[in-house]
Amino acid sequence: HRQYLGIYEGAMSSPTAREYVEQADLILMLGLTLNDVDTGIYSARLDPNLMVRASKGEVLISHHRYPDIALSDFVTALANKTTHYTHDFPALMKKQGLLDFPQSGTKIHIVRLIERLNQILGPELSVTCDTGDCLFASIELCVPEHSNFYASAFYTCMGFAVPAALGAQLSDPKQRALILVGDGAFQMTGTELSTHARFGLAPIVIVFNNHGYSTERFIMEGPFNDISEWRFDKLGEVFGSIQGYNVFTEEEFDNALKLAIVNTKQISLLNVHLQKDDPSPAMRRLGAHLGNLVNGKK
Template sequence: MNPSISIGNYLIEKLLECGVRHAFGVPGDFVLGFDKLLEESAIEFINTCDEQGAGFAADAYARLRGLGVVCITYCVGGLKVTNTTAQAFAEKSPVVVISGAPGKNERIRNPLLHHKVREFDTQYKVFQELTIASTVLDNPNIAFQEIDRVIAAALKYKRPVYIELPRDMVFVTGNPNYQAVKQPEASNAEVLNEALNEAVTLINHARQPVILAGVEMNRFGLQEELLQLVEKTNMPIAQTLLGKSVISELHPNYIGLYQGAMGQEYTREYVESSDCLIMLGTFLSDINLGIFTADLNPKHSIYVTSEKTSIRWHNYEEIRLQDFVRGLLAADIRRRESIATNPLKIPANFSPITGQQITIDRLFGRLNSFIDKNTIAIADVGDALFAGLELFIHDKSRFVSPAYYASVGFAVPASIGAQFANPNLRPLVLVGDGAFQMTGIELSTVVRYGLNPIVIVLNNKGYATERPMRDGAFNDILNWRYSRVTELLGAGLGFEVNTEDELEAALMQSQAHCESFCILDVHLDPQDTSPALKRLSSALGERIGSQ
């Protein structure tokens, strides 16, 4: 380590060591010094239209790259990313929130400085509730140690962290005698061995074992180990909504998305009748479990996450998810000679009917034959997500959505983070018209940085998710001419889509046009919703109606 390195440059070096090559944010006077350091470093600063867009972009980047960064100014910027940080915490996405702040010397006598809310530490207190670790870098003697501690927590727990950097500390030299201490992480070997023995015994004696994989298999980079486990044992595998694309959905052992009563009956019956359900990295949340319509018997369950390990009625402490999965892979598990035939097939090639009004079902049927292994589908909340669950994803980590926290407006800015995280993928953005009106202006950022997502706007003139639950004028929005945003931005191709043949022409032109973004304004009947959304709305409507 350079003995004369500044606190700001040390932070940048640590981010580079962790593979970060882009930071997302909006500049402001309290963070301009650090922004300039970023500009002069190997990390590219991507300034978005709004802080919320930056937060969503950093979240998507973290999901694909392993660590994301959002960099904003004090309070007026920082408090605008509280929602995106809350989502990252809820869905285990390791985002580093870096906020500029008033300098230490500016705080003497507690002046009414601009952007201040109540006290100078008000924002810090807010982020303590939304992150797994937080710090204010106001002491050069321990600044490097604090940076190491906080970033290590993000990587260990796969959750967001907060670093506040007073602007008069950016160029201050840290403690040159600081030596980084790496704490080895490992499971308790005896406990792990006992848990694996019980799990392997249960699996080998089972008649119908099945793996139910969740989002943590993505977050902890265990997709390859999961695939090897499936192919070594020949066990069938299902996945949860939030964990969609943890494995290729074209794999012969894949039996579908498990969502309790919301999902396909075949998948539900197979999973719930299993006498050994191996749940790996799975969140037992309401939407993941079909609004708690799931019927999973703990008597037949092996449940392992980064926070908990339980096998039948036994709980085990000090076990890492990574160690357990790799232990299963190395264990002597009986290979199954045959499994049930997977009934899930990609729909036949789409044949557009000239003049026929487009529907949700036909739209996503066509998208199933449109996507390929170089496509990453990014779904916003609503039917963009629930109809999107019917898409067959060709490779691991090729479907991203806020399927647990469910914050509307995620998809367009998330496509920015996703494409910077992996430039070889072209985002297919699935977004409702309401969600687009919240953050769709981030297409300006898309144009500025030469990105090329294909944006499908599901234009059903309002919040279709809520209409079946309880309708009213509050679900209506102004009907924009979405395809003409290209005229505003001076780039991109826009398409009005009312019929199946118009959809076909728009998709073919969009596929060929790689220089910039494409946007398809797909006009849908406001009452036309996917079967999955109908099932969800019915369950939620029953809850609301009883309150």
């Protein structure tokens, strides 16, 4: 949408999006649950007196509850009562031209990876994202109209993306799947790529290989966050028709991505090696917030 500001997730939000939401005169929430993820691990600063929440067959206005109101009826009635709004409201989330990509010999970083993916997103691609830092990083994606973004963001179930993309592609063959998945989540359910291959599907799989459970490392470091090193790019030898790419640099990522886009006959899997200490901006913001709480700061 031309007035899209980005995704609000409490402390994980961009500073601008957070400022707009938390300083708004009114917050209208449609079908939203205020869970741990949507509130940035309960870091959201939202005044209940300024909220209108419509979901689950009821409407909550400030501290008042109005039961037995369907969300569709509420939205229809609200639209019928709303006059045309002419205020020039700035759209802050726009695809920006990616300068100097790729930089030869430069290691690929998660921010640059997401920026590059933003340049290829179109209505012919649907994004299926797993749980982990790939999910937090993906809040910077600008998914276009008539495309889709699938994620288990409420339950945060690891291992969602590869099998979910299988169902999405079979239900809508016109949209090719772009799968974003961490190395830990892939080791749980990535074997479903063999089913993708059996049905002749050709998703583009980006493995965010940060060598373990990066989100868990952020909570508590320890050897329990380490996992076995897989050569994900070699899985075609086991699962079937998969073209793999082992990626360490921006140049390798750019070349592999271009080849994957034009290769519509088989699965393309990019094993993208990221540094353990290279979290997404959203993860950094949340880390700073939680660090302040631990140190007794607001």
